[in-house]
Amino acid sequence: MMAALFPLLSVLHPVLAVPTIDRLVFAVCAVIVLSGALGVVLSSNPVYAALSLVLTLFGVAVLFVEEDAQFLAAVQVVVYAGAIVVLFLFVIMLLGVDRQESMRSERLPAQRPLALLLGLAALGELLALSRLTHWSTGPRGASGAPATGGGGNTAALARSIFTTYLLPFELTSLLLIIAVLAAVVLARRPGQHPIEPPALVETDDSNLPMPGPDPDEEIDGVRNVDAESIGFGGGRGPQ
Amino acid sequence: MTLSGNWFLALAAVLFSIGAVGLLIRRNVLVMFMCVELMLNAVNLTFVTFSKMLDDINGQSLVFFVLVVAAAEVVVGLGIIVSIFRRRPDATADDLNMLKG
Numbered sequence: 001m002m003a004a005l006f007p008l009l010s011v012l013h014p015v016l017a018v019p020t021i022d023r024l025v026f027a028v029c030a031v032i033v034l035s036g037a038l039g040v041v042l043s044s045n046p047v048y049a050a051l052s053l054v055l056t057l058f059g060v061a062v063l064f065v066e067e068d069a070q071f072l073a074a075v076q077v078v079v080y081a082g083a084i085v086v087l088f089l090f091v092i093m094l095l096g097v098d099r100q101e102s103m104r105s106e107r108l109p110a111q112r113p114l115a116l117l118l119g120l121a122a123l124g125e126l127l128a129l130s131r132l133t134h135w136s137t138g139p140r141g142a143s144g145a146p147a148t149g150g151g152g153n154t155a156a157l158a159r160s161i162f163t164t165y166l167l168p169f170e171l172t173s174l175l176l177i178i179a180v181l182a183a184v185v186l187a188r189r190p191g192q193h194p195i196e197p198p199a200l201v202e203t204d205d206s207n208l209p210m211p212g213p214d215p216d217e218e219i220d221g222v223r224n225v226d227a228e229s230i231g232f233g234g235g236r237g238p239q
Numbered sequence: 240m241t242l243s244g245n246w247f248l249a250l251a252a253v254l255f256s257i258g259a260v261g262l263l264i265r266r267n268v269l270v271m272f273m274c275v276e277l278m279l280n281a282v283n284l285t286f287v288t289f290s291k292m293l294d295d296i297n298g299q300s301l302v303f304f305v306l307v308v309a310a311a312e313v314v315v316g317l318g319i320i321v322s323i324f325r326r327r328p329d330a331t332a333d334d335l336n337m338l339k340g
Contacts, residue, residue: 022242023242026242030246033250033254034250034253034254034257037258037277038257040257040277041257041260041261041264041265041270046267049269050273053273053276053277056277056280060283060284063247063250063287064284064287067247067288067290067291069290069291069299072283072287072299072302072306075303075306076306079306079310080306080309083310084276084313087313087314087317088273088313091317091320092269095320095324111263112264114263115264116260118259118263119256119257119259122255122259123256126252127252130245130252131249157296157299157300159296160296160299161300164300169304172304175307176310179310182315183314183315186315186319186322187321189325
């Protein structure tokens with residue numbers, strides 16, 4: 001595949017001055033990123049989808065390094081691959097790993113061809129935009145600090161964030177607090193007071209393997225607690 | 240001289256389209272969420288590419304904020320998904336019609 005990519009790259013855009021290592025890094029990362037993205041979309045097991053997402057995120061991080069954005073590459077690995085994907089995996093494990101989506105059935109028959117058509121149209125438009133217009137000849141931004149200032153990439157980024165974008169940076173702390181509060185509120189069980197002693201809950205182990213979905217009975221809360229004690233139980237029922 | 244930014248833009252376009260198609264055709268809510276992350280990553284790649292092409296650090300600052308908002312969005316979204324699945328353990332995106340009048 002690599003041997004097929006190189007003539008394609010050199011034929012379509014003959015930049016002879018580009019060092020070979022840059023082209024090699026870009027080609028390898030492009031293959032990694034796209035295969036990871038296809039893995040996310042096409043794999044029916046959500047665990048495989050999350051691991052493919054890790055692949056894509058690492059590829060994008062290497063591309064950030066290739067484009068002299070070293071700090072963002074590190075943040076990409078730490079925050080995305082280290083925190084967000086782990087959160088995804090936690091939720092997948094919490095809800096039951098063996099929940100597989102059947103890729104065959106579709107409730108709306110026209111949705112899949114229409115989605116593909118729409119995606120191809122969007123791809124064509126984006127490629128045309130990135131090819132036909134001369135992006136790099138536009139005027140510089142009004143507050144344009146050079147990306148390669150003194151002190152390297154991290155210093156330049158810190159100078160931009162802590163001077164130009166100081167107020168938005170402080171507002172992100174507010175956003176994070178709101179997100180934490182929302183997560184706490186959403187994770188609380190409805191109707192259960194947090195100070196209430198847990199001794200009121202009867203945990204009878206005889207009826208633990210829960211059958212499939214039964215939405216009318218689960219609203220009363222007692223059964224929810226039973227499901228909680230075996231790890232939400234939804235994935236362990238007969239499929 | 241390094242690689243032209245057009246290659247990065249094209250790769251980001253392909254990545255964004257894959258994410259958009261995945262968001263439209265998948266029915267698992269978690270996988271749809273991951274497709275949103277794919278689209279966010281494509282946009283981040285575009286921002287960094289323009290930041291390099293225009294030699295302007297502000298594109299990378301914007302990527303920083305996108306990362307923060309994406310982290311908050313994932314936390315809240317996964318909380319919503321967990322509380323939905325607590326009610327209906329086998330729900331897909333087609334079954335989430337509780338707001339229908």
